[in-house]
Amino acid sequence: MSSAHRAWLEPMRDAYLNSGLTLSELGGRVRFAKSKISELLRGCGLYPRWEIILSLSAELRMPQWPLYRLWRQAALEAQKSKEWVERSSEKAALTILDTAAPLDHRAFRELVENDYSLYAQVFLDDDQRDTAVSDTFDILWLCWNSALASPDTRRFAWQVLRTTVMSRTPHLDGRPEFAEAAFDTVALQSLTGPTARMNQMTESMHLFKAMSRLPDHQLDVMVLRRLCGHDAEDVSDLLGVPLATVRSDERHAVHFLESVICPPPETEGNAP
Structure with a gap:
């Protein structure tokens, strides 16, 4: 199952578990076989048509507009043609409206969206960045009540963003690869001349490779502090941590990086 598929399926699965309904009860309400619904909620079988998703979302009281966007995107990433997507949703799609998210969700998005984009830009190209950030807010919309009920909405939202971004980031040996970020660092943009830029780029490549080995929370702090240019107070607010x-x-991150990034060895002639 792709990350795009999980993006809408996991909130739907949570909504079902929180509903208190049995599969038999849910199947009776939406007029689909219990086995079909079980297969869908487990992410098994063929990619589901929008008709059944819409029926389930109505019974589970899920917002349908973000669900539809996530379903459609996942269908395309599952190699479904645009014609299949349109055919499988042309009747049911007419019953949903482009509704507005809750007011507090919209306010939160306005507050953090630019910072989320800066973070995503470190790991993804422009198109993937925009998709990841848009998906993040759609997922948050689907589980906004859970976000509000969590110990810290900012921390809850950041984890959704991080999971979404990392699901689209290339990984090597379990660690994210983001050397492309070297082209967007403030340090590179401030340099003039090809030699200076090439030297800085080489140093940045080594730095980013070492940074990828940091624990997740340390990596996020370093990305926000050193690559996005946020001060510590802003990072605290974004992550929802003290x-x-x-x-x-x-x-701790700086100590680790200093321990693994060694200066060039001295030549024999300069050795004491």
Whole structure:
């Protein structure tokens, strides 16, 4: 199952578990076989048509507009043609409206969307970045009540963003590869001359490779602090963690990076 498929399926599965309904009860309400619904909720079998998703979402009281966008995108990523997507949703799609997200969701999005985009840009190209950020807010819309009920909505939302971005980021040996970010660092943009830029790019490649080995929370702090240019207080607000935690994570990350990135060895003639 692709990450795009999980993006809408997991909130739907959670909505079903929280509904208190049995599969038999849900099947009776939407007039689909219990086995068909079980298969869908387990992510098995053929990719489902929008008709059944719409019926389930109505019974589970899920917002249909973000669900439809995520379903459609996952269908295309599952190699379904645009014609199949349109055919499988042309009747049912007419019953949903481009509705607005809850007011507090919209306010939260306005507050953090630009910062989320800066973070995603480190790992993804422009198109993938925009898709990941859009998906993040659609997923949050689907589970907004859970986000509000969590200990910290900012921390909940950040985890959704991180999961969405990392699902689209190339990985090597389990660690994200983001050397392309070297082309967008402030350090590179401020340099003039091909030699200076090439030297800085080489240094950045080594740095990013070492950064990929950091624990997730330390990596996020370093990306936000050193590549996105946020101060520690802003990072604390974005991640929903105490300022002391941000400073501790940065301190440990810098210590690790200094231990693995060694300066060029001295030539024999310069050795003492």
